[in-house]
Amino acid sequence: MSFGPEGAAALPPGAQKATIAAGCFWGVEHMFRKAFAGHGLLDAKVGYIGGDSSNPSYRAVCTGRTGHAEALQVVFDPEQVSYRQLLEFFYKMHDPTTANRQGPDVGSQYRSAIFFHDAEQERVAKDVTEKVKKEWWTKGISTDIVPAGQWWDAETYHQLYLDKNPSGYECPSHYLRKFPPLSE
Template sequence: MASASTQTATLAAGCFWGVEHLFRKEFGQGKGLLDAKVGYCGGNTASPDYRAVCTGDTGHAEALQITFDPSLVSYRSLLEFFYRMHDPTTKNRQGPDIGTQYRSAIFTHGEEQHKLAESITDKVSKEWYKQALSTEVIPAGQWWNAEEYHQLYLHKNPSGYECPAQ
């Protein structure tokens, strides 16, 4: 959990294995990422599990929750990387992965994050992609950790499924 000197970012950008792997690679090893967990957010089902989320009936997205040190990496930098590492123009899809669980979303923690996420999303839409984005910017709500076998999946299974974000 975040302390007074850390912050939390919660992002959904498709298959959570690849999202976790890329964020750890980019911001790990002293670059600001202190911890990252894959899980489920944004839905209407309590205590969801992977099988239920994959049906698309829970409303949850596969997401990554990052604890980071804002003195080493800014929330803005995390969001800019988020927009570079996946396709935010496709609704409920990343490559061959299709369904609401693969949607693009920024789950914000507080008004400051929400305003910054909306501002960056607007800028990225107009200046980078020059089209509307499907990314949702919404308050984080309840977080549910994914099952343990999903945590650090690509670290434990280097030849595992390479998500489209990669």
């Protein structure tokens, strides 16, 4: 099941969308699918968000001049997995302390960001981020929390890339850290 760009297809009743950037999108998609398939994840796709140009290509985004981030957009069932749980996983699976960088991948396209879709998501993102700063990543984080703008799906060959190419590149900073549960 696939839900197109903003407004192109209706979400299933009760479903929500979450959009995050955490470096190279191949590994981000792979980790979210492994963790949440069958546990509330209805769809996931990689793409570009946060930039200035229309219909960006991977080549253009890789230059760092479009302003877009490589990102993951998921459609999820909040009855099975909460937005808060997705964001906690996001902060565990990448290094949010380095601006415009994940491991050897450097540039604004690899930034850490949460792109919220409504006021409730903004509130939850700010709350989780404040707790993460105090309890997990105490040296500080560089994650942007910004409104979701226009989303552009990445080219077809990027979707499910690590499933199709099991020995393909995966950023070494993408692994699940073991942190204690955040305080309520």
